[in-house]
Each structure stands twice: as C-alpha cells, then as structure tokens.
Amino acid sequence: MDLINYEFPKDFLWGGATAANQLEGGFDQDGRGLSIADALPGGKKRFDIVQTPDFNWQIDEKKYSYPNHLGIDFYHRYKKDIELFAEMGFKAYRFSISWSRIYPRGDEKEPNQAGLDFYEKVIDECSKYQIEPVITLSHYEMPLTLAKEYGGWKNRQLIDFFENYTRTIIETFGNKVHYFLTFNEINSAMQHPIMGQGLVPSNGGNEKINVFQAWHNQFVASSRAVKLAHDFNSNIKVGCMLLYATSYAYNADPRNQLANLQNNQDFNYFCGDVQVRGEYPAYTNRLFAKYGFTKSDLKIIKEDLQQLKTYPVDFVSISYYMSTAVETTGITDEQVAGNLMGGVRNPFLKVNDWDWQIDPTGLRIALDELYDRYQKPIFVVENGLGAKDKVARDGKIYDDYRIDYLKSHIKAIGAAMADGVDVMGYTAWGCIDLVSASTGEMSKRYGMIYVDLDNQGNGTLNRKKKKSFEWYKQVIATNGRVLSSDNLKY
Ligand code: BG6
Numbered sequence: 001m002d003l004i005n006y007e008f009p010k011d012f013l014w015g016g017a018t019a020a021n022q023l024e025g026g027f028d029q030d031g032r033g034l035s036i037a038d039a040l041p042g043g044k045k046r047f048d049i050v051q052t053p054d055f056n057w058q059i060d061e062k063k064y065s066y067p068n069h070l071g072i073d074f075y076h077r078y079k080k081d082i083e084l085f086a087e088m089g090f091k092a093y094r095f096s097i098s099w100s101r102i103y104p105r106g107d108e109k110e111p112n113q114a115g116l117d118f119y120e121k122v123i124d125e126c127s128k129y130q131i132e133p134v135i136t137l138s139h140y141e142m143p144l145t146l147a148k149e150y151g152g153w154k155n156r157q158l159i160d161f162f163e164n165y166t167r168t169i170i171e172t173f174g175n176k177v178h179y180f181l182t183f184n185e186i187n188s189a190m191q192h193p194i195m196g197q198g199l200v201p202s203n204g205g206n207e208k209i210n211v212f213q214a215w216h217n218q219f220v221a222s223s224r225a226v227k228l229a230h231d232f233n234s235n236i237k238v239g240c241m242l243l244y245a246t247s248y249a250y251n252a253d254p255r256n257q258l259a260n261l262q263n264n265q266d267f268n269y270f271c272g273d274v275q276v277r278g279e280y281p282a283y284t285n286r287l288f289a290k291y292g293f294t295k296s297d298l299k300i301i302k303e304d305l306q307q308l309k310t311y312p313v314d315f316v317s318i319s320y321y322m323s324t325a326v327e328t329t330g331i332t333d334e335q336v337a338g339n340l341m342g343g344v345r346n347p348f349l350k351v352n353d354w355d356w357q358i359d360p361t362g363l364r365i366a367l368d369e370l371y372d373r374y375q376k377p378i379f380v381v382e383n384g385l386g387a388k389d390k391v392a393r394d395g396k397i398y399d400d401y402r403i404d405y406l407k408s409h410i411k412a413i414g415a416a417m418a419d420g421v422d423v424m425g426y427t428a429w430g431c432i433d434l435v436s437a438s439t440g441e442m443s444k445r446y447g448m449i450y451v452d453l454d455n456q457g458n459g460t461l462n463r464k465k466k467k468s469f470e471w472y473k474q475v476i477a478t479n480g481r482v483l484s485s486d487n488l489k490y
Helices: 046-050 074-088 113-128 144-148 157-173 186-190 193-197 208-232 254-277 284-290 302-310 360-374 400-418 467-477
Strands: 013-017 092-096 132-138 179-183 237-243 246-249 315-319 323-326 378-382 423-429 449-451 463-465
Touching: 013 074, 013 132, 013 378, 074 113, 074 463, 074 467, 092 423, 113 132, 113 157, 132 157, 157 208, 179 208, 186 193, 186 208, 186 237, 186 254, 193 208, 208 237, 208 254, 208 302, 237 254, 246 254, 246 360, 254 284, 254 323, 254 360, 315 360, 360 378, 360 400, 400 423, 400 467
Parallel strands: 013 092, 013 423, 092 132, 132 179, 179 237, 237 315, 246 323, 315 378, 378 423
Antiparallel strands: 449 463
16 A cells, blocks of 8 residues: 555645636626637647737637637536535635636626626535635636737736726635635746736737736736735635746756756746745846846836735745756757746656656655745645546546656655645646646546547537546545555446
8 A cells, every 4th residue: 555654634625726718618608708718729839829920819710729618618517527526525626717707808897797606606516515615816817808908917907907806706705715826827927928918929928028017017916916805804815826847957067057046036936936025036137137128127116015015925826747957058958848838858757748747756846945935835736647548448547647647746745744844735737627728639638537528629528537536536535645546446
C-alpha cells in the first residue's frame, strides 16, 4: 500500500476545478452577453488567429468552429455533474462566474437576474452536498464589449465596472461562499494578454506597456474586491491566482543563474508580489526598463498605492502543471511547450502528449518558495494531466497515466506540508472533461469524468466515470493517506 508520511489536515479542501467558458455552454441564453472567450476559435491555431493584426473579435462561424459556445453543456447538466463530484467526495468545487452572464455588456448599472439565478442554483447544489464553492471572479473572460469598445483592461474604467460586478456577486452570494479568487493566472498576460486582459494587437496587446497598465488596473480592482468582501463578511477569504511554472537554471553558469532569478521575478512573482505584499517590488524598475519604459509612463495614482497596501489578498492560489528551464549562453536552444509559455527542454524530465514537462518535485519547490516568500496559506487550485483518453472495448477508461501524475503531485504537496508549508487544499483541474483553454480541443482531457464529445462537437455529451474517478474517491475518503490504485475496484 502506497502511504505517505504526512497526514493531511481534516479540513483540507480536496476537490476539482473548472472555468465557465470551458464547460458551461449556453453562451447566448437567458440574457448572457458575449464574452471574449466566445471569440476564440477552436484548434491549435487559436492564438495565431487572434494575434493577427486585423483580428477585431469578429466571430466567423463559416470559417471557424467555437467549441466554447457549447462547452460540455454544464449550463443544463450542472445538477448531475455536481452529484458526481459529490460522489467522489469533493469538499470544494472551484468554478468561475461568467461576468457577461451577470453584466452582459459589463458597463450596465443593474445585473441580469437570470445569470444570478443560475449561479445561485449551482451554489445551492454544492451546499446540498457540503461542497465548499471556491469562486473565480474572472477566469479568462470578460464581457466582449469591454474589450471591443473600451480597449480591455488597459482602460482604467474597467476597475469600476469590475467593482460593480464584484459587489453584486459578494452581496448576492457572500453569505454562502467563503473563498473567492480574483483573476485566473493573472501573470499569463505576459505571453497571452488576450485571455486575462482582453488585449489583442488591434487594441494594443503587442505593446508591453499596455500589459503592465492593464495589470496595474487589475491589481487595484483586486484590492477593491478584497475590501468589498471583508466589509461584507469578515469570514470571506480572497486569493490571487498565479500560473506558477517552477523555473530552473539550465546549469551552474552564473549567467544562467541570474537569468533564472530574473525569470522567476518577472514571470512567477511580479503579480503576486504586488497582490500579496501590497506594493511594487524592488526589481520593478529593472523589469520596466527591459521593455523600454519607466514607472512614470504608467497611470498609477497615489490612492492606488495606498489601496494596494491596505487590501492585500488573504491567500495565494496557484495552478501548477509543469516546470521550465532557462538557458542564455547558447549551449542549447531545444525548446519545449508548456502551459501558455514554454522554455528550454530539461533533459531530466519526461513530457506529456502536448510536450509539457512533468515535474512533481517542481511543485514541492514551488510551494516551499512561495511560502518562504509570502507566509500566506497556499491553495493549489489547478493541477492535472491533459491526455488523449481511449474508451476500451468494455466501455471503460483506464487512465492509469492520469492517476500516476496526480498521485505524484499529491505526494509532493504532502512533502511540502511536511516541510512546513500551509496548503489549504487541492482542486484538480478539469475534474470533468472540458474544452482546452490553449487549443480549444475536447480531445485534450483532464477529467476523472469522461464526456462523450469530440473536437467537431459530435457526441452524446453523456458522462462516464474513468478509473481515476474511483481512485480520487479513495484518496479523498482516506484524506490522502491511500494513494495507491492497487486494490481499486473499477
Ligand atoms: C490553465 C487555465 O492555464 O490551465 C485553464 O487556468 C486551462 O483554464 C488549464 O484549461 C489547462 O490548460 P489547457 O490549455 O490544456 O486547457
């Protein structure tokens, strides 16, 4: 039997995570407005398409398919899906609210009641099974109007629109929900500002100064969310959410060590440093200079800095899938892919089907480093293996590779906790198969629940338990003590 030495605390939040635009569907129902995610075509070329100079958020159904419009139809099937989560024993379910379901354009004064009603039902369904909802306020979407007419997050007006939206959410659900996350993988805008900031080349997405201005506005919006939540109910905890890709220097060459230090600061830590410590870090001037501007080129007002300092986040949440390596001396240029960002191939690691490096030890390092830096509780709100699952002749899905991946990462969390890190919980990504964020594919599956749907939108949408379903059920039931799948009934 595969036991680990560390015992997870009784209140550890085991569960799964999803995002509205990747699973809900119902994209034009009950008054929902279009969101930027609705304009993302399916397929591996989706980022190439939206990054062409003339892309202006047009949806062209003759030319492209849009898998996010259907998602996996959670909008109509949420009851059954949450029942399956409950059967696995989830203590927490992380999902996001589609901002454009609540404020269809984003700039209205009054919300769309039908949108609120939907999330009320989802939250109540979770409560029925004592599942703690963990809500992401903005997971790679915003109302399309805010990107098209207002120019995305580089426009300061979005701070007020987001505050209005957040107030509505907190006032409506703040007595039932204790955990909120502000912006999903906020730091990923370094590579793909379309996703979190609504920036494409035609509205300035190619210029880094706009990305940093957008970040500043999001930092202020995040601190306003913390204030709103705490004022409403002091039991609510608000977290930031970082895409964390543990970064190694390729070798001991001091030039690579320095480049790695800076990669960590610029990518892994910059957004967290501001949101957790409440101020811009010391290396900010170096970072801005790298892109040819200074702090005075950004619109940062005095009250903003005060606000950031007064309302930092309560905890840090991360996604962790892979690690990366940094090499600047010319000894290798072999690249590897990754979660919205790649790097140099690390010869010590294996990769998944999409060339992301698998590295559970990197998760332990991530947790140790983050906790050393911030001394705030950490919530691993995304981790998982994207793979092409096959339905076997007997109709079952034997996803032992996924079990191996999840098991090794859970062990790494246990080890980090034994190191002294305060980890609040673990919500495995895409606990039910959903549309991939980077490629818009259904065939890149993360779930413990299989959804019968292919990349072309064909399929019954029926749900089926994979082997990992039974395995995760056992992990949660034993509070992480039994990680082996040896005697599993499936
Ligand atoms: C994270 C996102 O980047 O990783 C999710 O927060 C995403 O939205 C997940 O789905 C996995 O990435 P992908 O591209 O394989 O779907």
